Amino acid sequence: MAIREGEVQxxxxxxxxxxxxxxxxxxxxxxxxxxxxxxxxHGVLRLLVELDGETIVSVVPDIGYLHTGIEKHCESKTYxxxxxxxxxxxxxxxxxxxxxxxMAVEKLMGVEVPLRAQYIRVIxxxxxxxxxxxxxLGTHALDIAAMSVFLYCFRERELILDIFEMVSGQRMMVSxxxxxxxxxxxxxxxxxxxxxxxxxxxxxxxxxxxxLKRNPLWLQRTKGVGVISPEDAIAWGVTGPSLRGSGxxxxxxxxxxxxxxxxxEFDVPLGENGDVYDRFMVRIEEMRQSLRIIDQALRRLPxxxxxxxxxxxxxxxxxxxAWSMEALIHHFKxxxxxxxxxxxxxxxxxxxxxxxxxxxxxxxxxxxxxxVHFRAPSFVNLQxxxxxxxxxxxxxxxxxxxxxxxxxxxxxx
Amino acid sequence: MAPFLVExxxxxxxxxxxxxxxxxxxxxxxxxxxxxxxxxxGPNRAGPYGLLQPLADAVKLxxxxxxxxxxxxxxxxVLAPLIxxxxxxxxxxxxxxxxxxTLFGYRTRLQLTDVHVGVLYIVAVTSISVYxxxxxxxxxxxxxxxxxxxxxxxxxxxxxxxxGLAIVSVVLTTGTLQVSxxxxxxxxxxxxxxxxxxxxxxxxxxxxEIKRAPFDLVEAEQELTxxxxxxxxxxxxxxxxxxxxxxxxxxxxxxxTFFLGGYLGPFVDLYPGxxxxxxxxxVGFLIFVLIWLRATLPRIRYDQLMSLGWKVLLPLSLANVMxxxxxxxxxx
Amino acid sequence: MTLIQAVFVLFAILTLxxxxxxxxxxxxxxxxxxxxLSLVGVAGLFVLLEAEFLAGVQVLIYIGAISILIIFxxxxxxxxxxxxxxxxxxxxxxxxxxxxxxFVLLAPVIAGFPWPQATQGVPADxxxxxxxxxxxxxxxxxxxxxASVMILAALIGAIFIAREKR
Numbered sequence: 030m031a032i033r034e035g036e037v038q039x040x041x042x043x044x045x046x047x048x049x050x051x052x053x054x055x056x057x058x059x060x061x062x063x064x065x066x067x068x069x070x071h072g073v074l075r076l077l078v079e080l081d082g083e084t085i086v087s088v089v090p091d092i093g094y095l096h097t098g099i100e101k102h103c104e105s106k107t108y109x110x111x112x113x114x115x116x117x118x119x120x121x122x123x124x125x126x127x128x129x130x131x132m133a134v135e136k137l138m139g140v141e142v143p144l145r146a147q148y149i150r151v152i153x154x155x156x157x158x159x160x161x162x163x164x165x166l167g168t169h170a171l172d173i174a175a176m177s178v179f180l181y182c183f184r185e186r187e188l189i190l191d192i193f194e195m196v197s198g199q200r201m202m203v204s205x206x207x208x209x210x211x212x213x214x215x216x217x218x219x220x221x222x223x224x225x226x227x228x229x230x231x232x233x234x235x236x237x238x239x240x241l242k243r244n245p246l247w248l249q250r251t252k253g254v255g256v257i258s259p260e261d262a263i264a265w266g267v268t269g270p271s272l273r274g275s276g277x278x279x280x281x282x283x284x285x286x287x288x289x290x291x292x293x294e295f296d297v298p299l300g301e302n303g304d305v306y307d308r309f310m311v312r313i314e315e316m317r318q319s320l321r322i323i324d325q326a327l328r329r330l331p332x333x334x335x336x337x338x339x340x341x342x343x344x345x346x347x348x349x350x351a352w353s354m355e356a357l358i359h360h361f362k363x364x365x366x367x368x369x370x371x372x373x374x375x376x377x378x379x380x381x382x383x384x385x386x387x388x389x390x391x392x393x394x395x396x397x398x399x400x401v402h403f404r405a406p407s408f409v410n411l412q413x414x415x416x417x418x419x420x421x422x423x424x425x426x427x428x429x430x431x432x433x434x435x436x437x438x439x440x441x442x
Numbered sequence: 443m444a445p446f447l448v449e450x451x452x453x454x455x456x457x458x459x460x461x462x463x464x465x466x467x468x469x470x471x472x473x474x475x476x477x478x479x480x481x482x483x484g485p486n487r488a489g490p491y492g493l494l495q496p497l498a499d500a501v502k503l504x505x506x507x508x509x510x511x512x513x514x515x516x517x518x519x520v521l522a523p524l525i526x527x528x529x530x531x532x533x534x535x536x537x538x539x540x541x542x543x544t545l546f547g548y549r550t551r552l553q554l555t556d557v558h559v560g561v562l563y564i565v566a567v568t569s570i571s572v573y574x575x576x577x578x579x580x581x582x583x584x585x586x587x588x589x590x591x592x593x594x595x596x597x598x599x600x601x602x603x604x605x606g607l608a609i610v611s612v613v614l615t616t617g618t619l620q621v622s623x624x625x626x627x628x629x630x631x632x633x634x635x636x637x638x639x640x641x642x643x644x645x646x647x648x649x650x651e652i653k654r655a656p657f658d659l660v661e662a663e664q665e666l667t668x669x670x671x672x673x674x675x676x677x678x679x680x681x682x683x684x685x686x687x688x689x690x691x692x693x694x695x696x697x698x699t700f701f702l703g704g705y706l707g708p709f710v711d712l713y714p715g716x717x718x719x720x721x722x723x724x725v726g727f728l729i730f731v732l733i734w735l736r737a738t739l740p741r742i743r744y745d746q747l748m749s750l751g752w753k754v755l756l757p758l759s760l761a762n763v764m765x766x767x768x769x770x771x772x773x774x
Numbered sequence: 775m776t777l778i779q780a781v782f783v784l785f786a787i788l789t790l791x792x793x794x795x796x797x798x799x800x801x802x803x804x805x806x807x808x809x810x811l812s813l814v815g816v817a818g819l820f821v822l823l824e825a826e827f828l829a830g831v832q833v834l835i836y837i838g839a840i841s842i843l844i845i846f847x848x849x850x851x852x853x854x855x856x857x858x859x860x861x862x863x864x865x866x867x868x869x870x871x872x873x874x875x876x877f878v879l880l881a882p883v884i885a886g887f888p889w890p891q892a893t894q895g896v897p898a899d900x901x902x903x904x905x906x907x908x909x910x911x912x913x914x915x916x917x918x919x920x921a922s923v924m925i926l927a928a929l930i931g932a933i934f935i936a937r938e939k940r
Contacts, residue, residue: 061585069664082850083589083744172664174655174741180480246656246740423589424743427664518807559901562830569838573810576845580803588849595846602839619901 072437107367161382169431210336269384275303466496523681526574540717590669600751625704789815
């Protein structure tokens with residue numbers, strides 16, 4: 030059924046009955062409403078769960094409780110002013126969102142980014158991946174009731190947030206990347222802070238792994254639970270660690286290298302069985318690989334400009350305004366009107382902590398985009414939840430939601 | 443008859459008062475300890491070191507709205523917290539806290555009553571302690587609560603037998619059903635050394651019976667929001683909370699009595715008062731272990747809980763009882 | 775009336791009253807709860823007779839195990855518990871009459887039966903005596919074992935019936 034603009038599609042109860050089994054309508058199974066306010070749905074996700082005893086017959090995810098209208102909002106902002114909006118899509122990995130968006134605009138306009146900016150972008154997005162995986166590990170462990178891990182993970186995440194605050198002035202909503210480079214160069218002490226983190230972190234990751242991997246209860250709760258086959262995962266468009274847990278080798282950083290990821294050596298960890306345990310191990314290993322990438326990038330961090338000198342997309346340096354009329358005009362034009370990419374459309378994807386995060390921009394040549402769409406990995410990955418959860422128990426459902434690592438801000442946008 | 447009644451009344455009063463303060467400070471101890479395990483500070487605002495925190499909690503709970511859902515089974519909904527609390531308090535009636543001693547010129551035993559079938563009494567009372575939770579789950583008329591209630595009864599059925607059999611091996615070894623007799627029989631060595639398998643089984647099944655982590659499926663906040671507690675608020679909630687912590691103390695007391703020599707320890711015959719100290723220390727250690735486990739272990743799953751109970755613990759405890767019987771028969 | 779008698783009457787009323795409500799309550803779940811109350815009354819009677827062991831076993835097995843199983847079953851069959859039918863059907867009058875007649879017939883027999891009276895009180899080591907009598911071949915070893923075998927057979931049969939057919 031095609032929906033025209035401005036038309037609201039309404040469903041009757043009859044049209045929705047196919048979502049649950051016949052037995053639910055006869056009262057043989059129980060329909061349990063999980064969420065939107067529930068401790069383990071990682072936000073305002075609502076699930077309609079059909080239970081036979083404690084066995085899950087079907088799961089119907091219901092989303093839209095966190096709709097923020099970011100995509101529509103983008104249409105009324107200039108290209109630069111959209112960057113802060115992207116922070117708020119996947120609020121656990123703003124750096125990755127920033128990166129995907131600015132790279133899409135750069136691709137649209139053909140802007141060259143200085144190597145230093147590229148490397149710093151890599152360092153920060155990899156730090157972001159670790160921070161995001163730490164939140165995931167903590168909450169995932171908490172869902173299975175290993176509650177101490179949660180606080181250990183947040184302790185280390187704090188260090189990363191401190192680094193973010195150092196470079197951007199913000200701990201979470203960083204908005205640090207700009208079209209053509211960065212907001213400003215990294216401050217003094219940045220390299221030392223990252224080095225200190227690199228030194229500390231491997232032991233801590235080993236500690237988390239030991240806490241959980243050697244725990245028979247943890248293994249019982251995760252091994253063989255929430256299995257999704259590689260075929261199903263591909264068919265549902267699952268990406269990121271959830272896909273790699275099923276053994277499919279697809280990582281945007283390797284498949285379509287961006288921001289000089291091809292300069293660095295790293296492995297893509299893969300699972301075998303596609304269960305909760307494999308997804309857990311993939312993410313743990315990914316944290317180690319991220320450390321490897323950061324280490325290489327930091328060691329080879331080149332000197333040079335942090336943003337492109339192209340005045341089309343970059344405001345002129347402040348001191349130039351005092352003596353250059355041209356710079357003043359550029360400054361004025363840039364901050365009031367913004368810049369206008371050529372008409373056309375572009376898609377650019379990065380490997381966010383949750384999977385392939387893509388940005389689609391449709392430009393009509395004006396300073397504001399005609400349409401912006403974000404391919405949110407959480408949204409796509411969540412679709413695989415019913416397949417993974419079917420036949421499991423209520424307790425498994427919680428573990429599986431945790432293992433997909435969804436962020437509701439990204440799902441509803 | 444009269445002095446006996448007066449004595450019993452005084453003892454019960456002291457016991458209940460001790461348990462209630464013990465419960466209040468146990469909540470604080472648990473929060474502090476878990477905070478330490480998790481590299482946090484824990485409650486430190488109410489009074490020095492947060493010592494007034496239990497008081498603050500109590501005041502808060504008193505002033506909360508006492509809510510009864512519209513479609514709840516009102517009578518059962520109100521009764522359930524009481525039915526949960528009473529058996530947990532009843533357990534303490536037969537637990538000896540110390541040896542016989544002379545207080546104010548009056549020879550008495552630090553035990554409320556020393557029934558002949560004390561062990562049977564304990565097993566019987568623990569077997570009915572699950573009713574409160576099951577009723578709460580039913581009466582709330584809430585699907586989460588009902589799932590919690592079903593889990594509670596299933597868990598009880600699965601672990602009751604193994605626990606009973608572990609206690610049977612204790613009874614076989616000591617040759618008495620009297621609780622004080624079991625303690626006295628451990629003068630030559632704690633039963634945990636004589637009956638290590640029974641001790642382990644009792645520990646695990648005991649955890650399951652009092653629904654502590656990792657067997658806290660009944661309230662599993664990550665799965666069932668709060669299980670049977672979902673609809674409870676104010677003082678009714680406080681009663682459940684209280685019984686949960688009193689159960690922890692009760693579990694510690696039973697484990698101590700059955701396997702750790704109860705109040706026995708060095709010089710306890712010279713200074714009988716020491717018995718209480720030993721008893722408290724042993725119970726305190728066991729409670730520490732319970733808190734430690736809660737901070738460390740993930741929760742077991744419903745079906746895994748069942749298979750652990752039926753396929754591992756029950757056969758193991760049966761074999762242990764048989765083995766004990768053979769040894770007892772041969773040595774008698 | 776002595777204290778003991780008063781307590782006896784109390785427990786008797788509890789047992790019988792709860793039994794009546796078990797039959798009459800509309801709600802299956804409530805019926806089970808009344809049944810439990812009735813069993814508590816019986817346990818109280820055992821205590822009154824200084825049969826603490828039996829009282830303990832009564833609570834442990836009937837209240838702690840069997841009733842909880844019944845409650846478990848009721849909770850799982852939600853439909854049955856949600857729509858309580860009328861507790862009485864059209865045979866209730868006939869049943870009441872027959873039960874009444876039966877009582878009239880039995881009451882004089884029970885009252886007139888020369889029940890043997892124990893000369894001495896309950897021995898202190900009653901539990902040991904009870905245990906011995908159950909394993910003594912000259913006393914109750916055979917009936918005890920027979921009962922055990924029967925229960926085992928029932929258990930196996932139950933498992934066989936309940937097993938899912940493939």
